[in-house]
Amino acid sequence: MSVLSKLEETLACLKAGRVTLPYPAQSQTVPEKFRGRPIFDAAKCIGCGGCANNCPAREILVFDVCQEVRILKYLGRRCTYCGRCADVCPEKAITMSHEFENGTNTIGDLGQQLDLFMSTCQRCGRCFKPASALEELKMKGYRFDDLQNERWIYRSKAYLEGDAVADDIAIELD
Amino acid sequence: MLKNLCQKMFGRSLWVYHANSGGCNGCDIEVLNVLTPYYDVERFGIKLVGSPRHADVMLCQGPAMRSTAVALKRAYEAMPAPKLVFAIGSCACGGGIWFDSYSVMGPVEKIVPVNYYIPGCPPRPEAIIYGVAVALGLIDKKTSPVEFKQLEFPIPRYHPSDLRLEGDLVVYTRAEKV
Numbered sequence: 001m002s003v004l005s006k007l008e009e010t011l012a013c014l015k016a017g018r019v020t021l022p023y024p025a026q027s028q029t030v031p032e033k034f035r036g037r038p039i040f041d042a043a044k045c046i047g048c049g050g051c052a053n054n055c056p057a058r059e060i061l062v063f064d065v066c067q068e069v070r071i072l073k074y075l076g077r078r079c080t081y082c083g084r085c086a087d088v089c090p091e092k093a094i095t096m097s098h099e100f101e102n103g104t105n106t107i108g109d110l111g112q113q114l115d116l117f118m119s120t121c122q123r124c125g126r127c128f129k130p131a132s133a134l135e136e137l138k139m140k141g142y143r144f145d146d147l148q149n150e151r152w153i154y155r156s157k158a159y160l161e162g163d164a165v166a167d168d169i170a171i172e173l174d
Numbered sequence: 175m176l177k178n179l180c181q182k183m184f185g186r187s188l189w190v191y192h193a194n195s196g197g198c199n200g201c202d203i204e205v206l207n208v209l210t211p212y213y214d215v216e217r218f219g220i221k222l223v224g225s226p227r228h229a230d231v232m233l234c235q236g237p238a239m240r241s242t243a244v245a246l247k248r249a250y251e252a253m254p255a256p257k258l259v260f261a262i263g264s265c266a267c268g269g270g271i272w273f274d275s276y277s278v279m280g281p282v283e284k285i286v287p288v289n290y291y292i293p294g295c296p297p298r299p300e301a302i303i304y305g306v307a308v309a310l311g312l313i314d315k316k317t318s319p320v321e322f323k324q325l326e327f328p329i330p331r332y333h334p335s336d337l338r339l340e341g342d343l344v345v346y347t348r349a350e351k352v
Contacts (some may be wrong), residue, residue, distance in 0.1 A: 023303055075289075080264055100298050109317040112321070
């Protein structure tokens with residue numbers, strides 16, 4: 001009885017054949033809807049910063065050098081490949097590619113950085129309308145992230161460093 | 175240089191220790207998937223061992239948590255000298271979605287020195303095999319940093335010097351570009 005069952009098992013094993021995929025020798029195709037590394041198309045990007053505001057891992061940093069130049073930095077290190085940046089992009093500048101073979105020895109290899117010119121007024125060269133301090137608090141796109149330390153800083157322009165928030169009140173401690 | 179060193183040091187079978195320091199178990203399952211008959215890595219001599227004292231490579235999954243950082247550090251110190259550390263998944267590479275919460279200290283590189291990074295949430299089993307192959311010097315890595323700089327202003331700036339008098343009309347010569 002036991003011998004028969006062993007034989008049956010052997011037959012079942014032989015029927016299955018070889019299942020091991022020849023992966024490193026042949027490249028493997030991914031399913032159609034697979035979301036790999038997001039690719040930023042700088043020609044289409046208008047620099048609205050919608051991707052940065054919708055990233056759940058908060059890893060797309062926005063830094064406004066001056067009024068006209070904006071740096072958009074994608075770190076790639078804690079990206080969960082959720083595809084929300086690609087969904088929210090109004091110009092379809094972000095595509096989720098099928099790239100998954102991203103193993104590297106330096107984490108900086110995964111980053112992408114775009115330096116973009118922002119649209120300004122044709123006549124005066126400035127942005128359209130200077131927002132009031134209260135409006136700037138609500139402006140989500142205007143950010144000064146720390147690109148060196150890769151930190152996300154949410155701060156309105158009204159509280160720039162070095163500016164005293166309330167300099168008319170001098171508080172003296174003993 | 176690291177590649178040459180790896181080829182020299184780890185020319186033969188790699189024994190792998192699998193350390194989860196607070197991940198969601200997704201990457202663990204993908205790592206175990208690599209050992210199944212489909213992506214059989216034992217044909218390359220890679221074997222999962224239970225103790226860091228037997229291991230050459232530590233696969234870190236999950237961010238460095240406040241509660242497990244000491245244990246991770248001790249596991250790293252217990253490994254014998256030529257050792258590699260792989261950070262697998264976006265939690266280990268960069269801290270994951272909750273990188274700034276109280277109990278998460280950040281990526282594992284804050285606790286142990288990481289040699290190779292395999293991003294993904296979770297990475298595909300093929301991606302893990304690819305990362306190991308890159309570490310062993312079998313393949314070159316595919317990724318490189320991308321930097322794009324716009325040199326020219328996309329829209330021409332209005333300037334009075336571009337205005338031209340044509341008969342009675344004042345014509346803006348660069349009007350087509352606007």
